Amino acid sequence: MHPHPPILLFDVDGVLLDSRGHFLAALDSMHDRFTNWNYEILARTTSVDIIRMFESGAKKRSIPSLATMLKNFKELIPNRFRRLVYIAMMGRKIDKYDWQFSDFFPGTEETLRYLRSKGIILGAASNSHRDRIAKWFKLKNVDDLFPLFISRDVRKTYGVKPSPVPLLALLVKIKKYYHFPKIDRNRVAFIGDLITDVQAAQRAKIKSIAVLSGHSARGELEFHNPDYIIPDINSIPQILPKLFPDDKFE
The missing domain is CATH 3.40.50.1000 (HAD superfamily/HAD-like)
Known part of the structure; x- marks a missing residue:
């Protein structure tokens, strides 16, 4: 028994x-010129890579989360200020696209x-x-x-x-x-x-x-x-x- x-x-x-909204948010963000991407690396990066890099930090507490994401996107977005803006923007975009498209x-x-x-x-x-x-x-x-x-x-x-x-x-x-x-x-x-x-x-x-x-x-x-x-x-x-x-x- x-x-x-x-x-x-x-x-x-x-x-x-x-999670289609997450992928669309990542794709959309990759076309943002303000972010000042390292386009050589971006050309080898997929939307899945972006989501993984973002989520690996988002799983943790706020300060460690930010530090992890800053590190994850360092090569893709060399400028630290642009990186900070991107991380903040990406979080809002993921939430918005999630309910629209997922x-x-x-x-x-x-x-x-x-x-x-x-x-x-x-x-x-x-x-x-x-x-x-x-x-x-x-x-x-x-x-x-x-x-x-x-x-x-x-x-x-x-x-x-x-x-x-x-x-x-x-x-x-x-x-x-x-x-x-x-x-x-x-x-x-x-x-x-x-x-x-x-x-x-x-x-x-x-x-x-x-x-x-x-x-x-x-x-x-x-x-x-x-x-x-x-x-x-x-x-x-x-x-x-x-x-x-x-x-x-x-």
């Missing part, structure tokens, strides 16, 4: 949400409701802000499916991925919320699109599922040996019998 039903934890951006991937709500109908417990662990996640969940009518999630707002307590602590903290919350006697990590999987997601799952000793719908290429994900690599979350129902072989999904 298992102590609880299967548990699936999800990253948000690149897994549930296409959306859930097709079939996301249907897949999530199917999984929940099979008794699977759902949770989310994201490096994004809590208010943003809650707003998207409510907008896309899935807030009832995610009574519990972990965001970057609690990073001072739990850190951020690739640390396993956010995932483990979420599992503790799920255990208490559903009154499970304990958590069997063999019955838990985390779905993400980044290497840091795979690493967080592996360090938390739960199953890792990498999706190709986000920021990472198959090759870099394969290098870190996730348990499964799938095109997107709509493929999860197909691998449920392998994920949780003791359960019946009809």
Whole structure:
């Protein structure tokens, strides 16, 4: 007898949400002449690179965040003042474009409701802000499916991925919320699109599922040996019998 039903934890951006607004914000910013780019380096830079450079700093506290982003963009934007202006502008542009152009991937709500109908417990662990996640969940009518999630707002307590602590903290919350006697990590999987997601799952000793719908290429994900690599979350129902072989999904 298992102590609880299967548990699936999800990253948000690149897994549930296409983050198209982020990419468009990055592309738009790359055409801003005021920024005084190093165009030789910019020519070898993609919008994904820009987003990664920005988000790697945005995951941390304010002062370390600024220092990280100033360092990340030093070669691309040599002038320190222009760099500061760009970072401030980029943050506002990402927020604006996010609500204008981003959306859930097709079939996301249907897949999530199917999984929940099979008794699977759902949770989310994201490096994004809590208010943003809650707003998207409510907008896309899935807030009832995610009574519990972990965001970057609690990073001072739990850190951020690739640390396993956010995932483990979420599992503790799920255990208490559903009154499970304990958590069997063999019955838990985390779905993400980044290497840091795979690493967080592996360090938390739960199953890792990498999706190709986000920021990472198959090759870099394969290098870190996730348990499964799938095109997107709509493929999860197909691998449920392998994920949780003791359960019946009809």
